[in-house]
Amino acid sequence: MNQTLFEQLNKWHEEDEHQKIVDLLIAIPDEELDYDAISRLARAYNNLGLYEEGLSQFDKISEAGKQDPLWHYRVGFALYYLKRYEESVEAFRKSDQLEPDNQSTEYFLSHSIQKAEKQKREELRLAKKKASLEHSSSVTEKALFSDIFLADFWEDSEYAKEDYQSEPPTDELINSIEQELGYKLPSSYIQLMKHQNGGVPKNTNFPTQEPTSWAEDHIAITGIMGIGREKSYSLCGDGGSQFMIEEWGYPDIGVVICDCPSAGHDVIMLDYRACGKDGEPEVIHVDQEDDYEITFLADNFEEFIKGLVNEEQYDTSEEDKKEALDKVAHGKFSPLLERLCSRVTEVEQVEQKIRSICTRIVEEKGHFSFHADELSYVMYDVQFWLYTKSYPNTSREQYLAVYQNIIAFGGEFGQRGYAPSFITDWLDARIREERIVQDDGVIRFTSSYAEEVIIKLKEA
Template sequence: MKQELIEQLNEWHEADKHQQIVDLLSTITDEERDYESISLLGRAYNNLGHYEEALSQFDKISEAGKQDSIWHYRVGYALYYLKRYEEAAQIFSRSAQLEPDVQSTEYFLRQSIHKAEKQKIEEIRLAKKKTSMERGGSVKEKVLFSDMFLADFWEDSEYARESYQSELPTDELIDSIEKELGYKLPSSYIHLMKHQNGGVPKNTNFPTSEPTSWAEDHIAITGIMGIGREKRYSLCGDLGSSFMIEEWGYPDIGVVICDCPSAGHDIVMLDYRACGKDGEPEVIHVDQEDDYEITFLAENFEEFIKGLVSEEQYDTSEEDKEEDLDKVAHGKFSPLLEELCCRVTEVDQVEQKIRSICTRIVEEKGHFSFHADELSYVMYDVQFWLYTKSYPGTSREQYAASYQNIIAFGGEFSQGGYAPSFITDWLDHRIKEGRIVQNHGIIRFTDSYEEEVMNRLKEA
């Protein structure tokens, strides 16, 4: 394939014009396609989310790709997003052998291994439950919530009444909602809704044995959806179960019953995979921020409700703030951040300037994290300037893969995680402003904005 065409395709890739790549390469006959064109076509399908089609393309060049780390990376990427984590881990491992120390490969390898282990545990759990049900051990006699429990369960607020709470459901309404959803609702859920049909509970946290996007050891809910269609947060309301599954892409395995403080980026569901549509569902947490990863919460709805605890149980804000202040003041920089800082001659004591900005962030927020606020944007700018100064031929894809190793997962001086969408949103914002420019797939600050970033850093 001609170099001029490769450059054009890479330029479209950096501009997220993946369908144009597919359209162009699809006009080339199979006989005319070479290794590079098929590989780039597969990459475009990956970026469009057409992972099966991507694998089909990569399979055509599998023999030639045996010693190509990029081929293995792209195949692993497709397998990862098809949730074929064990296969993905094997492929990423081979990619890492062929080309060691590639940060994006190492990240996906770690994630694939973690998710493969979790997937296996979940498969065993579901298989055990199905076996138990087949042997007639699935349904237990339910102990209904006591009057004393119900009297102190719900929080009374205007927000809860306006957004969640409907009139008590009739048997006819329950039957209608079940038919619309396609699932039989648990008796304990119906019993709770006949006391109050949706709302915000006083206890909004549920302990977990593993970390999620919300916290290391628990999740939080905003409210519990009622049986109805009238309120926004009711099972068949505007922001109800069907909306979250159809519009947000949550797995079609049951019924969404709780929204969470992330405004759609994680939810709580009734999971009917093991019990069938008429059985007693488990309760799970689904994490959209982590490719819809599922975390088991409770054997049934009653267990989930009785397991909710007060958010005060997890209120370690003051301790967390002190820890984060110490971290940003004294924590060791990641190897990549140390490397980038060592190459700076334009700003004196750049390490201390970075620590100063991050201290202000912790003082304002109470914790060390970057979001979409002004100071976070300063740190996004600083990291981008540091990285592209040392690696001037950086593409958008390369920077997105490298970003996590600067501070997000940087060891001692680290946030321990990040939301990739915040980085891409910042990039898009700076590009739209004209402060970041793209040329043949390479991204950089304009000279004038680079000067502005350096001046802000000097003043920190």
């Protein structure tokens, strides 16, 4: 590979312009591509999420890559995100043997082993459930929720009435929703919805045997979707089951039944894989943040509802605050945030300034998250200034797409989720205030407001 091409590919890689790498390299005849060029092409496919295409390229240089730890690492990376965990274990293990003590390799090797074991358990559990259902000769009539249970189940709140709660569903509406979803809803769910059609329960936590993105030993829900179309958080509402499957990419294996506090980055689903579309579904947690990983919760909806416990049982606010303070003080920045900070000359020790602002946020809230408060807006401003300083030709769409890679999903120094509406609300507010201007599709701070942001950083 000539030096000019080498430098261009490196530049595009640093700028996350992976499609440009692909477009350039696939235009070159195969016989003119050497080992390094094909490896970079495969890496670019990986970075675009096109893992099958990446593996296809890696396969072309498999013989030459046998003793290259980076080749095995990148193959393992593709296999990992294709959920071929047993194969990814082999690839990362070989990479680790060839280059011991590489932290990234050790991280993926450890997680591949865990996920391979979980995948095996899940496959075995589903196989047993299917076999049990096939050999079952009678249908057990399930107990319904008692009046005493129902009387103390729901939280009375204006938020629930506004976003979740509808009139009790008629049989005609239930049939219509079932036809639209393509699944028969559990009788226990229908009974609960006829008592109150959607809402926020008093108990919002459910214990788990395995850790998830939410906690080591439990998950939390925000509310239970009702049967209908009008409310945002109803099964066929604009934030309902079909929206989460079609727009957010959740697996098409059933019905999204509960949303979670992560603002879309994990949900609770009714899982019909074992029972079929007319059977009694299991209840699972699906973690979008962890490549839609599934965690089994309960054999049926009734068991899930009766297993909900109050959040006070998992009150770890003091420990959470301590952990969050340690994160913002010492957590490693995301590669993108590191790169953006490295290009700052206007503010000395900009990394520590960012950590200082975020420490104040944690002290005020008890956790590390940005919302619509004053300090959060400071951090929205800081991130925008950092990014558009390095990438001055950024459009609104481009920034909204890249935002999550700065801090929201920033690894150690990250928040494990965010609500996109907070970012769009901040952006719209700054445009109305004429602090952000748009020129030919490009958005940027005005010079005067950029100076204000710099001053706030210096004073942090």
